[in-house]
Amino acid sequence: MKQILVYSDSLTWGIIPNTRQRFSFEQRWPGVLEQQLHAEQHSVRIIEDCLNGRRTVLDDPFKPGRNGLQGLQQRIEINSPLSLVVILLGNNDFQSPHNFTAAETAQGVATLVSAIRQAPIEPGMPIPDILIVCPPPIIQPKGAIAAKFRGAAEKWQGFKEALEQIASQQDCHFYDAAMATSASKVDGIHLDQDQHMALGKALSPLIAQLITD
Template sequence: MATILCYGDSLTWGSVPSGGRFPPHLRWPNILNKLLGSEHHVINFGLPGRTTIWNDPFLEGRNGLTYLQAALETFGPVDWLIIMLGTNDLKRHFNVGAFEAAKGVEKLIEKSKMPNGQGFANPQLLIIAPPNILSPTGAMAESFNGATEKSQYFHQHYQDITTQNHCLFLNSAGILQPSEVDGVHLDTKANEQLADAVYQLLAVHL
């Protein structure tokens, strides 16, 4: 049995593009668990607004680096850590791009390899480059002003980081796109596509 921790933001948490949260069976980590079977345990630890390493002045507790070690100990021992973060890094008030988001993911990779207080073995890692942002609409438009172009470089910089750190890599932009409703979040089809792609990668390793 493998414990798989999905560490992400609202795309992992299950935000509905039109508002609210999808029921559990429509969120990609839950779909992944169904594909893998009941002998494995997939944990959805997504949080709306979570960044890689940035403190958000408008949302408390969203710095992904600050809480990663606690998450690994809380749910440990964790066999596989899946990280899909970086979308929120592109919010206008952080003033960074995909390169900085990838460097933030690299800090998370480094943190996951540090010794922990429980003596758990370090997890294996799958890094997912977030999908390209479409033209954000509604409440997303101001927050993600300028993010559409920046997100086109997620694939390049995330692949570089994962190659250097010997992690499994998935470019989600190659298999799905966000909903046109808000240009950022995943619809039910995209959740299914992501779960299936992750399953295809992990199944041979479990």
């Protein structure tokens, strides 16, 4: 059985836009992805490691444990052997307490890639391939999250291009989620249920190819 670790934030955790509720596993894009791969006779297990508010390499000034670099190598060690790690992060770096540019946030993802490849896994276990997924562009944040994401849509501009460049430089696979879906019109950040479905189905053929090559 191939194991895939999804390392992400609330976008993948499945927060229902403008609530504190969560979509069920089969409604979230990793669950949709797993179902699609199983339907195509791939023996695969999707492991979700998704934390609301997770940054790339920044600390949340109000909640501990949101720095994505902290503990990452141990997560790789815990879940090995892994065939693939999917990273979908970046949006929380654009929250109002931070001044990261799009290029700096992409560099934060590059730091995570290096950490994954240097994780102290057991001898003989593979260093996993890495797929970087760019979240769909932030649109005007609305509702309860609007204040902490003020200015985020402007900061986000250029993130896809910067992240794609990092993927090329770091020899990672890349996928632009905007090819499958936009961000929710409800809050401008997260994904609605149909958008989770679209992203999971769109990633399925790419990930099927990556785990069988």
